[in-house]
Amino acid sequence: MAASIDLDYPFTGRWLVQNSPANRVPSHGTTLFATSYAIDFVPVGGAGRTAPITFGSLVRPEPPERFPGFGRPILAPVAGVVLAVHDTEPDHPAYRGLPSIGYALSQRRRAAAGWVALAGNHVLIEHADVVVALCHLRHGGVEVRPGQRVHVGDVLGRCGNSGNSTEPHVHVQAIDNRDVEHANAVPVTFRGSLPRDGEVITAQEPHRNSR
Numbered sequence: 601m602a603a604s605i606d607l608d609y610p611f612t613g614r615w616l617v618q619n620s621p622a623n624r625v626p627s628h629g630t631t632l633f634a635t636s637y638a639i640d641f642v643p644v645g646g647a648g649r650t651a652p653i654t655f656g657s658l659v660r661p662e663p664p665e666r667f668p669g670f671g672r673p674i675l676a677p678v679a680g681v682v683l684a685v686h687d688t689e690p691d692h693p694a695y696r697g698l699p700s701i702g703y704a705l706s707q708r709r710r711a712a713a714g715w716v717a718l719a720g721n722h723v724l725i726e727h728a729d730v731v732v733a734l735c736h737l738r739h740g741g742v743e744v745r746p747g748q749r750v751h752v753g754d755v756l757g758r759c760g761n762s763g764n765s766t767e768p769h770v771h772v773q774a775i776d777n778r779d780v781e782h783a784n785a786v787p788v789t790f791r792g793s794l795p796r797d798g799e800v801i802t803a804q805e806p807h808r809n810s811r
Contacts, residue, residue, distance in 0.1 A: 604787040605730045605774050607677035608752050609803040611759075614648060615641040615669070617801060618769070621787065622794040633715050636785035638773035639794075641801065643669020643759055648800040650767060651694075658697030664761040667694060670768040671741070672759045674734055676750040677790075680727035683778055687742040689720045689762040700766055710764050715780045719771070720763020723756045724778070730786050731778060735771040736763050753805065 609615075618640040621627040626636040644650050645668040651657070664670045670691075695703040710717040721737035723744060738760030744750060761768045775783035788794070795801055 602728070602730045602776060602786050604789060605678070605727070605732070606789045606792060607732065607772070607774075608675075609641075609790055609801060610675045610677040610734055610756075610770060610772060611641065611643070611672060612675070612803050612805060613669075613672065614644050614646065615801050615803065616644050616648065616650070617795045617797055617799045618642055620795060620797050622796040631785070632711060633718065633780055634775040634783040634785040635773055637787045638771060638785070639788065640769050640771050642767065642769040643667070643672050644800060653696065659699070661693030661695055661699045664691050664694055664768050667761075667768045669759050670761065671738060673755045674737060674757050674759055674770055676725060676752055676754045676756055677734075677772065678725060678727045678732055679751050680725040680732070680749070682744045682746050682748045682750060683724040683726045683731060684746055685723050685742050685744060686716060686719070687721050687737070687740060687757075689716070689739060691739050691761045692765075694761060694767040696766065703766060707764060716763070718764040720765060721757070721760060722763075725750060726778070729776065731775050731783070733771075733773050733775065733780070735773075736760055736765045736769060738762070
């Protein structure tokens with residue numbers, strides 16, 4: 601098993617870090633589906649904030665299009681071969697405030713349904729002996745196919761709100777084999793470091809190399 605893998609950021613612009621393994625492991629509170637070292641990035645606007653919270657957003661679901669990063673390009677954070685893609689899950693509403701409580705209560709049902717129910721639309725990239733997963737992509741937005749070789753910075757798809765997601769974001773994790781349900785988690789860093797919860801990353805064009 602690989603000791604760790606260093607990735608580029610899979611985006612440009614400003615993104616808020618959530619559920620970072622720099623703060624706790626397992627980062628998402630569970631080891632299910634090898635998510636011990638997974639990390640989430642939420643797209644934000646110029647002020648470092650997601651969609652404004654209004655009274656309406658506290659009491660009812662919101663369309664994902666209301667959020668500043670919905671549809672932003674998601675880029676390959678590493679060079680490799682696309683192992684698998686999934687692009688048929690709908691983008692569901694975002695849930696904040698009271699609606700988020702009901703959505704959280706239904707998470708066990710999604711977990712029982714398996715990896716796809718949690719990951720939503722996703723791309724898996726194999727690099728050496730590590731597989732990198734990018735999840736919650738926009739329905740109909742995946743731009744690569746299995747067997748395709750990709751380079752750092754290539755567009756994989758678009759930021760969406762599919763799978764187990766309360767608002768548009770991208771979930772990144774690395775695992776040690778193709779079988780997600782039986783894989784081990786691999787620690788990740790980004791450009792040599794690991795951001796912490798609450799940091800806002802401003803990413804320029806990725807370093808295009810053969811990593």
